[in-house]
Amino acid sequence: MEIIGIAIVILVLITATATISTLLKDGRGHTPPVSSDADWTALDLPSVSYTLRNF
Structure with a gap:
């Protein structure tokens, strides 16, 4: 039994x-x-988010 335990630990x-x-x-x-x-440049992307432009 001890041999199996040692083998499992190894x-x-x-x-x-x-x-x-x-x-x-x-x-x-x-x-x-x-x-x-x-x-990196945003090219022609808007600088203001769309949610702010709706208000």
């Missing part, structure tokens, strides 16, 4: 270690670099 530790390792490595090197070529 399995849980291995699973937890693998999960934490995967979460820490996830996404590294896969995100594109941030670049801002031009400032």
Whole structure:
């Protein structure tokens, strides 16, 4: 019975270690670099919300 308990504890530790390792490595090197070529503009959008223009 003790052998089964030890095996379960070892399995849980291995699973937890693998999960934490995967979460820490996830996404590294896969995100594109941030670049801002031009400032954002609203073009021809209204500067006042539609609800305020109704009153």
